[in-house]
Amino acid sequence: MMRFVRNPADAFTGLVLVMVALFAWWAAADLRTGTALQMGPGYFPKLLCVLQLGLGLLVFANGLVVTQTVPLEPVAVRPLVLVLASIVYFGVAIERVGVAVAVFGLVLIAGLAHRGLRPIPLVTLAAGLAIFAVLLFIKVLGLTMMPWPWSR
Numbered sequence: 001m002m003r004f005v006r007n008p009a010d011a012f013t014g015l016v017l018v019m020v021a022l023f024a025w026w027a028a029a030d031l032r033t034g035t036a037l038q039m040g041p042g043y044f045p046k047l048l049c050v051l052q053l054g055l056g057l058l059v060f061a062n063g064l065v066v067t068q069t070v071p072l073e074p075v076a077v078r079p080l081v082l083v084l085a086s087i088v089y090f091g092v093a094i095e096r097v098g099v100a101v102a103v104f105g106l107v108l109i110a111g112l113a114h115r116g117l118r119p120i121p122l123v124t125l126a127a128g129l130a131i132f133a134v135l136l137f138i139k140v141l142g143l144t145m146m147p148w149p150w151s152r
Contacts, residue, residue, distance in 0.1 A: 007063040009073070014060025021053040079113035086110035098146040099137060104130040 005011045024045065031042025086109035093102040107126035111117050134147045 005063055007066045009063070010059050010066065011063030014056045014058070014063055017052055017056030017059060021049045021056055024052070025049040082113040083110050095146070097149045098151065100130040100134050100148055103133045 028042050028045040028049065031045065032040035033042045033046055034040030036043075086106045089109055090102050090106040093105060104126045107129050108122065111122040111126070137143045138145055138147050
């Protein structure tokens with residue numbers, strides 16, 4: 001099989017996109033699709049699954065027919081783990097400590113994935129995005145979310 005794959009990076013990326021699209025379709029299988037005029041809750045997720053599946057198949061096919069050979073590069077574990085950890089933190093923290101602290105922590109943890117970031121700009125960015133999130137989602141859009149930990 002590997003001798004047919006001329007670009008392992010594209011082939012692997014295509015397979016990952018296909019697998020994620022199939023998993024997302026499975027996860028959204030119970031949602032009613034509806035029609036284009038009367039969309040159900042599953043219409044848009046399933047549409048995105050189809051688009052991602054098509055893109056994944058195109059990328060995979062490109063990995064089979066491209067003429068240049070590109071070796072797979074090693075996976076950078078630290079950024080991968082920190083970005084995923086920031087997303088998990090946000091999901092757990094948003095209802096417990098509010099939007100501001102959840103966004104602040106999300107940016108700080110994800111920012112640690114890049115070794116070259118200095119602490120002061122990172123904290124400034126995190127604070128600015130936390131304030132922006134509170135203003136946008138709670139003040140402008142009027143979502144009923146807890147902005148701060150002390151506003152329970």
